[in-house]
Amino acid sequence: MVSLAYSPDGSTLAVGTNEGPVRLWNVATGKPLADLTGHTSQVNSVMFSPDGKTLATGSNDTTVRLWDVTTRKPRTILREHTDIVHAVSFSPNGRTLATAGGTVVRLSDIDSGAALRTLPESEGTVGSVLFSPDGHTLATENGDGSVSLWDVDTWKLRTALNGSGNSMAYSPDGALLVIGDSYHYVQIWDVAAGAVRATLLGHTNEVASVAFSPDGRTVASGGLDHSVRLWDVPDRTVLTGDAGAVRAVAFRPDSRLLAAGELMGAVKLWDVASGKPHSTINHPGAVLSAAFTPDGGTLATGRWDSEVQLWDMASGKVSSTISVPADKVNAVAFSPDGTTLATGAGDGVAALWNVKTGKAQAVMGEHTAFVGSLAFSPDGSLLATGSGDHTARVWDVATGETRTTLTGHTDRVTSVAFSPDGRTIATGSYDRTVRLWDAATGKTRRTLIGHTSDVNAVAFSPDGRTIASGSTDGTVRQWDVESAKTRTTLLGHSDSVDSVAFSPDGRTIASGSADKTARLWKVALPAPAAAIKKICQSVNRNLTPEERMAYLPGQSVGPVCP
Structure with a gap:
């Protein structure tokens, strides 16, 4: 058995063999119905037409045969190919057949068998061809490490995806394309964005076949490692920029907008619900950092040229500028x-600024290398900073003095974050670890190990139970704070992940990457009752506004803890 296909009604199974005959089986009884003879060599591909009346078969004998399923007789033999035919695919309307033979893809009319078109020759052997569910796109796996998407109306190349594989399948809505790769992994592509949505790792040999479930929520893959695997399709939106690496992501407090700061000098605002562009702030210079005021009315952006600009979100214009020395x-x-802005600079200095006057309130210069990240404690009394000197520091905001120094990382500390209860500080480092520290004592509580390269960003979920981290290894990890174990690894970025953020309602993680995209990942929240019980038991307080929004949307503002 080399290839197989079910009829549209599921009653018949067609199987292509090594020797040439195609065998039809009755699915209900498991008994053979007929052998279709004519091919003189291995049959590599079989496919029923959408109406189930025609079966197309492609063979090593360089021919494609169209069979009448009712009479089980050949209707047409297509002899245009001069090389092994690896793949056949019907258009959704059943009028056109795409076939791949050697480096050539041909289009033929089903009724007449006439040749309609030949696509430009590929650099490698075309392994598979597939029409999208709406019939407007044809995907071809080109044998050279790329998959081409062709516009069926114009037959012009829409885009080329950097991936190769033995099999392909569209999601039922045509928005995603899954590719099974000879390098043991499965990739899910966002067709419109031309970007990888997820890379699924687990097979230990070549992936030979892939398929979507009818509801589009599951991908099945079969490999030469003798395993079949079922994968959940990541619920994620790819936000494609056009101005360079995304170095900073920040949610507006209402969770409706995401700001993505790009190295080439733009801040893109995205609608979180739809994943569509909202507006663009034309930023004069590379954007290295971004943060919203608690009321969402102002966005602060840190620049490469030592300036911080405060943008009025209503007008989209600069309301004031702070010059950092x-x-x-x-x-x-x-x-x-919202009254104070903290900045971390390349000279190792952290500073506190009065937002209203733009004047410095405190300058904290005890780090011996750049300050790459900072975070206020939830009550605003403390500021944590991470530095290239391998340490993080906790500062008293009122006095500007160091409370404690967090030592233990063996390389630069790239990111810091306070837990929602203020008791724990998370740090990420180039030493590939995330550390959890007691904010009061400065002692290490836990070390989270799993990333295979620099950790560039960390963020706590609003309920404090999860940490998200982004790494140069291209992944985003969700960690369980209590167990210090990886909960989920989010794959899809094709370059370093430089920034991560949780939405204030806790339902979405945003990530920004050097691959010029920001991505939105849906987070599976714990059941409300379990989350509320955990909060009440752990911190002995009522829910914060953010937690109430996440777990009790639309309910009264009364206390929920006993």
Whole structure:
């Protein structure tokens, strides 16, 4: 058995063999119905027409045969190919057949068998061809490490995906294309964006076949490692930029907009619900950092040229500028009351600024290398900073003095975050680890190990139970805080993940990457009752506004903890 296909009604199974005959089986009884003889060599591909009346078969004998399923007789023999035919595919309307033979893809009329078109020759052997469910796109696997998407109306190349494989399948809505690869992995592509949505790792040998479930939520893959695997399709939106790496992502407090700061000088605002562009702030210079005020009315952006700009979100214009005496502003953060802005700069200095006057309130310069990240404690009394000197520091905001120094990382500390209860600080480092620290004592509580390259960003979920981390290894990991184990690894970025953020309602993780995309990942929240019980038991307090939004949307504002 080399190839197989079910009839549209599921009653008949067609099987292509090594010797040439195609065998039809009755699915209900498991008994053979007929052998279709004519091919003189291995049959590599079989496919029923959408109406189930015609069966197309492609063979090593270089021919394609169209069979009448009712009479089980050949209707047409297509002899245009001069090389092994690896794949056949019917258009959804059943009028056109795409066939791949050697480096050539041909289109033929089903009724007459006449040749309609030949696509430009591929650099490699075309392994598979597939029409999209709406019939407007033809995907061809080109044997050279690429998959081409062709516009069926114009037969012009729409885009080329950087992936190769033995089999392909569209999701039922045509929005996704899954490819099974000879390098042991499965990739799910966003067709419109031309970007990888997920890379599924687990097979230990070549992936020979892939398929979507009818509801589009599951991918099945079969490999030469003798395993069949079922994968959940990641619920994620790809936000494609056009101005360079995305270095900063920040949610507006209402969770409706995401700001994505790009290295080439733009801030893109995206509608979180739809994944569509909302507006663009034309930023004068590379955007290294971004943060919203607690009321969402102002966006602060840190620039490469030592300036912080405060943007009025209503008008989209600069309301004020703060000049930081350093070469670049790596990090910005607003205090919980929105009156103070903290900046971390390339000269190792963290500073506190009065938002209203733009004047410096405190300058904290004890780090011996750049300050790459900073975060306020939930009550605004403390500021955590991460530095290239391999340490993080916790500062008293009122005095500007160091409370404690967090030592233990063996390379630069790239990111810091306070837990929602203020008791724990998370840090990410180039030493590939995430550490959890007791904010009061400065002692390490846990070390999270799993990333295979630099950790560039960390963020706590609003309920404090999960940490998201982004790494140069191209992944986003979700960690369970209590067990210190990886909960989920989110795959899809094709380059370093430089920033991560949880939406205030806890339902979405945003990630920004050097691959010029930001991505939105849906988060599976714990059951409301379990989450509320955990919060009440752990911190002995009522729900915060963010937790209430996540677990009790639309309910009264009364206390929920006993």
